[in-house]
Amino acid sequence: MVTRRKAMVLGAAGVGGVVLATGGAAVVANLDKPEPPSPAAVNGQGRMLWRNWSGIQTAYPAQRLAPGDEAELAAGLKTAVGPIRAVGAGHSFTALAATNGTLVSLDGLAGVVDWEGDTAVVRAGTRLGALGPALAAKGRAMANLPDINKQSVAGAISTATHGTGIGLPAIHGDVMALTLVTADGETVECDAGRRPEVFDAARVSLGALGIITQVKLRTTANRRLRRRVWIEPFEETLGKAEDRWKAHRNYEFYAIPFTGLAANITHDETDEPALAPPPSQDDAFLEALKMLRNTFGWSNGVRRSVAGLLLGGTEPETAVDEGWKLLSTERPVRFNEMEYHLPPETQLAALKEVQAVIEKERRDVFFPIEVRRIAADDAWLSPFGGGPRGSVAIHAWYKDDYAFFFELIEPILQRAGGRPHWGKLHSLKGQRLGALYPRWKDFLEVRRALDPKGRMLNPYLTGLFDLA
Numbered sequence: 001m002v003t004r005r006k007a008m009v010l011g012a013a014g015v016g017g018v019v020l021a022t023g024g025a026a027v028v029a030n031l032d033k034p035e036p037p038s039p040a041a042v043n044g045q046g047r048m049l050w051r052n053w054s055g056i057q058t059a060y061p062a063q064r065l066a067p068g069d070e071a072e073l074a075a076g077l078k079t080a081v082g083p084i085r086a087v088g089a090g091h092s093f094t095a096l097a098a099t100n101g102t103l104v105s106l107d108g109l110a111g112v113v114d115w116e117g118d119t120a121v122v123r124a125g126t127r128l129g130a131l132g133p134a135l136a137a138k139g140r141a142m143a144n145l146p147d148i149n150k151q152s153v154a155g156a157i158s159t160a161t162h163g164t165g166i167g168l169p170a171i172h173g174d175v176m177a178l179t180l181v182t183a184d185g186e187t188v189e190c191d192a193g194r195r196p197e198v199f200d201a202a203r204v205s206l207g208a209l210g211i212i213t214q215v216k217l218r219t220t221a222n223r224r225l226r227r228r229v230w231i232e233p234f235e236e237t238l239g240k241a242e243d244r245w246k247a248h249r250n251y252e253f254y255a256i257p258f259t260g261l262a263a264n265i266t267h268d269e270t271d272e273p274a275l276a277p278p279p280s281q282d283d284a285f286l287e288a289l290k291m292l293r294n295t296f297g298w299s300n301g302v303r304r305s306v307a308g309l310l311l312g313g314t315e316p317e318t319a320v321d322e323g324w325k326l327l328s329t330e331r332p333v334r335f336n337e338m339e340y341h342l343p344p345e346t347q348l349a350a351l352k353e354v355q356a357v358i359e360k361e362r363r364d365v366f367f368p369i370e371v372r373r374i375a376a377d378d379a380w381l382s383p384f385g386g387g388p389r390g391s392v393a394i395h396a397w398y399k400d401d402y403a404f405f406f407e408l409i410e411p412i413l414q415r416a417g418g419r420p421h422w423g424k425l426h427s428l429k430g431q432r433l434g435a436l437y438p439r440w441k442d443f444l445e446v447r448r449a450l451d452p453k454g455r456m457l458n459p460y461l462t463g464l465f466d467l468a
């Protein structure tokens, strides 16, 4: 059976073929770029390449540590060459984990080690995807998940990784206690009662305080969720978004530039029996949007009309399963991303402005813009401190230019009162960042106390914290 989305891909390819045959090739040649150059797998000193998921951050660490337990980690850190940087799954877009000193992976420190009531004691290298079945075996689950589940627990909390839902905080909002090992090999345990200043600083700490080895994570009952995905006019989505955030456990939408459409996704608790989702067509969907760009990028009007014909009337998709199986999906198409977290009152107006400027200035963009809501928490460097936030995230295919994030988009998101996602691209540093966080100086004070020699700081963090 040909699904509607498959039909769209085939349709776009077919229409594209006709246009190519009639002289549209110049548009395709201009917009479809070659593979970006690959850095050497091994450098002149025999050091192996480290690269982030999207490929834009690279480094050649002099030393790599992959300890099997905390004692081995502590011993290794004492003599490690700086800068010492922890890496989880390498899914951050910024240079947070990059180092030519020592790269520390906690892949060997993974799994659920204990339970205290409904609180799970989890090793920090555990991947979110592995945590799902481990918690489900006890009838428990993480309350929420991001778009993907490849991240490590420590990597996710260190950058304030989040999902969507007005009643649901980012992952670090469910951290009740954590253990870290400092660059000097000292073990520090903290929670709201023990070393509370370290706890407040460490829940979102960009790997700048020490290596997090264990967290206590609040869990929730492992419920089945019903997912619904549908496409409708963008203006209709804008008008209904606030009500949908209130009505659904999880709600988000993707504004699709140059189409006048938005894709909406809800998740709600249900006792209905499991219903398998149709095979994911996300990569085919993106391929179709790229083909529309390549073929009709010369006219916003034609691009929009063809998109309407191909996508309009797409039937909603429904799936039912346990939340840990549904909330995250795969992202097979690589991209670069900027995401800002805005006060809810400015979120949708800023989104409209972002979409308008993309449609006016950047016909090469084809990725949808992701729009979510996140509940507040009180970690010092949490972008969700002081109240809930609404996020707006723009993406560029990994082969495409993303400089426009900084030139065109970031000023809009900053004017709207946004704080950047710590793991995604942004240009803020020092005082400008500090002005967004009332406890910025306190954070830097705790950082200095735990790492007085600055061994955890790579050039990116030195710039970010203005410590040069």
Ligand SMILES: Cc1cc2nc3c(=O)[nH]c(=O)nc-3n(C[C@H](O)[C@H](O)[C@H](O)COP(=O)(O)OP(=O)(O)OC[C@H]3O[C@@H](n4cnc5c(N)ncnc54)[C@H](O)[C@@H]3O)c2cc1C
Pocket: 053, 054, 085, 086, 087, 088, 089, 090, 091, 092, 093, 096, 097, 106, 124, 125, 145, 146, 147, 148, 150, 151, 152, 153, 154, 155, 156, 157, 158, 159, 160, 161, 162, 163, 205, 206, 207, 208, 210, 211, 212, 213, 331, 421, 423, 424
């Ligand atoms: C395809 C894709 C989808 C994404 N979807 C979402 C999403 O839906 N929501 C969202 O909020 N974000 C999302 N992100 C961003 C991602 O969740 C964050 O960048 C996250 O930090 C990545 O986790 P990681 O394990 O790869 O950590 P890394 O990127 O490897 O590291 C991130 C930070 O954590 C630190 N760190 C890692 N391990 C430790 C440790 N043991 N102790 C101390 N510090 C440590 C590192 O030093 C670094 O500062 C997405 C990214 C990609 C590529």
